Amino acid sequence: MTGADPKSLTIIGAGLAGALLATLLAQRGWRVEVFERRGDPRLQGYAGGRSINLALAERGLHALRAADAHGAVLEQAVMMRGRMVHPLGGEPQLQRYGRDDSEVIWSVSRGELNITLIDAAEAAGAVLHFDQGLDSVDFDARTITCSGNGETHVHPFNALLGCDGAGSTLRAQMGAQRDLGERTEWLGHGYKELEIPPAADGGFRIEPNALHIWPRGRYMCIALPNDERNFTVTLFMALHADAGNDDPDFDSVVTAADARALFERDFPDTLPLIPELEHDFVANPVGSLGTLRLDRWHLGGDAVLLGDAAHAMVPFHGQGMNCAFEDCVALADCLESHADLATAFAAFEADRKPDATAIQDMALENYIEMRDLVDDPEFLLQQALERKLQERHPGRFVPHYSMVTFMRIPYSLALERSNIQRGILVTATRGLDSLDGVDWAAVDAEVEKRLTPLADAA
Ligand code: FAD
Incomplete structure (x- = not known):
């Protein structure tokens, strides 16, 4: 069909x-074929079986709206208003x-x-x-070879x-044709998924939102x-022992x-909440985390990469999928306008x-914030000031998290303003x-001098 x-x-x-x-390309009149390594999840269940979940934010939602898929997605989504921080031995906040x-x-x-x-898409x-x-x-021949279920086409x-x-x-x-400048920076930390099942009465065991x-x-x-009404729990920690501390690690x-x-x-x-802790800990794999950087995302007009294939990131800002969805809209727009x-x-590569x-850089920084700073008094005071300055300078001083999560201004602009x-x-x-x-x-005076009013990307 394609050729x-x-x-x-x-x-x-x-x-x-x-x-x-x-979906986006077919809606815009392109003839689209998709080749997927796994089986059809509608027939055989989603590979992996466990219920893994993701945080969807405004950038991702906006892309889903463009495909008219947001309604069906939000019907199955659970709202999260904020972080519920559980200090060791203290009350959650x-x-x-x-x-x-x-x-x-x-x-x-x-x-x-x-x-x-x-x-x-179908x-x-x-x-x-x-x-x-x-x-x-x-x-050269402009063909791909795909295989699965013992057949090659x-x-x-x-x-x-x-x-x-x-x-x-x-x-x-693509890299075999031309050096893409590929490198992966491994975080040295991994993750393992566990589960808090529903309560005996079928409800959530802890605050759902x-x-x-x-x-x-x-x-x-x-x-x-x-x-x-269950929760997916993810434990993040070092893969290997670090001589500088006695933190736990996945090796030990x-x-x-x-x-x-x-x-x-x-x-x-969490112990009373995770009844299958021992079983799941042994049964579930340790995932590794890294940041993939490339100098080039495309080979002329032959091929282009997007989403994790172009820029996998650590998951600590909950933006990998959101960013991948923004890529999809940007690429569909570029294909229409060039x-x-x-x-x-x-144009897509230059833009994105x-x-x-x-x-990718903000996601790395956010690991420190989540695992260490969310119960640190200095950080909490800075956050309190951040909220005050947002009230005093609406549209000019916009908290870092809001710029990344609730707005669609370019990530690079969010990073620049967050640093200031x-x-x-x-x-x-x-x-x-x-x-x-x-x-x-x-x-x-400092806010007025260093930050211009911010208009959201419409
Ligand atoms: P994928 O979702 O990995 O999809 C790739 C597809 O390609 C798969 O279906 C695969 O089977 C198929 N495939 C692979 N190889 C081949 C092949 N050779 N031929 C054909 N098909 C192939 N992001 C968020 O926005 N919010 C979050 O809260 C969040 N949490 C995360 C938590 C963890 C622990 C991790 C690891 C990531 C998280 N992410 C999150 C990131 C998010 O999962 C990814 O950014 C997102 O899945 C990228 O989508 P993708 O389509 O590019 O890649």
Whole structure:
């Protein structure tokens, strides 16, 4: 079907970005084929089986609106108003993300979201092939070879759009043609998923409308609610021992007994909530985390990468999918507004790469904030000042989290302004233990001088 047809595009991967991009492009009149390595999740259940969830924010929602898929997604989502911080031995405290319920994030099931988007892509006219993993690309013959279920097929293509995730095969095939400048910075920390099941009466065991965090310095647990009234718990900690501290690590916490001892010591309030702790700890794999950086995302008009295939990031700002969804809209727009594919791919890369780099860097910074700072008095005082300055300078001093999560201004602009704002907050609260001693005239003058009013991207 595709071949040399200039109005056809071939997407590799029907994950979150691939399925959304297929929808957007098919809706705009492109003939779209999608090749996915896994089986059809509507027939055989979502691979992995466990209910893994993700935080959906305004950038992702906006992209879903563009595909008219937001209604179906929000029906299955659980609202999260803020972080519920669980200190060791203390009472949990809710730190709101925004000013009110118009500024919230949503917990969505990865499997349900993927299925909704696959349905949307097919309804829009895209043709999806499951159990067809990309093996290789012949850029001269303009064919791809895909295999699955013991069969191998060769398909012609006009241009390839790489949505095949962090371990992208298309990226490797492109890299064999031209050096993409690829490097991965491994975090040295990994993660393991556990579960808080529903209570005996079928309800949630803890506050449902929050993202729960158990911060413990250099490691932490988090929990996000699911609409089945359970929570997916994720433990983040070092992969290996660090000579500089005696923190736990995945090399030494291995057995069921190790896991129980760790949770008894550091997360005792979660023990009654996670009845299958020992079983799940041993059964579930340790995931690794890293930041993938590339110098180039496209090969002329032949192929382009987006989402995790182009810029995988650590998950601590909850923006990997949101950023991937923004990519999909940006690429669809570029394809519409440029006469040829090579120019469109180049414009997409020029537009999105600085922003992807910015959110990758902010995601790394946010790990420190989540695991260490959310119960730190200096940080909490800075946050209190941040809220005051937002009231005193509406539209000019916008909290970092709001710029990233509730707005669609470029990530790079959010990073630039966040750095200025952090400087103002740190200077104004230095040596203080409450906002009483703040020199408001000096702070207001600094805000006026260094920050221009901010208009949201409409
Ligand atoms: P993927 O979702 O990885 O999809 C890739 C698809 O390509 C898959 O379907 C795969 O089967 C397919 N594929 C792979 N290889 C081939 C091949 N050779 N041929 C054909 N198909 C292939 N982001 C958020 O926005 N919010 C969050 O709260 C959040 N939490 C996260 C928590 C964790 C622990 C992790 C690890 C990530 C989190 N993310 C979050 C990031 C998010 O999961 C990714 O950014 C997002 O899944 C990227 O989408 P994608 O479509 O680019 O890649």
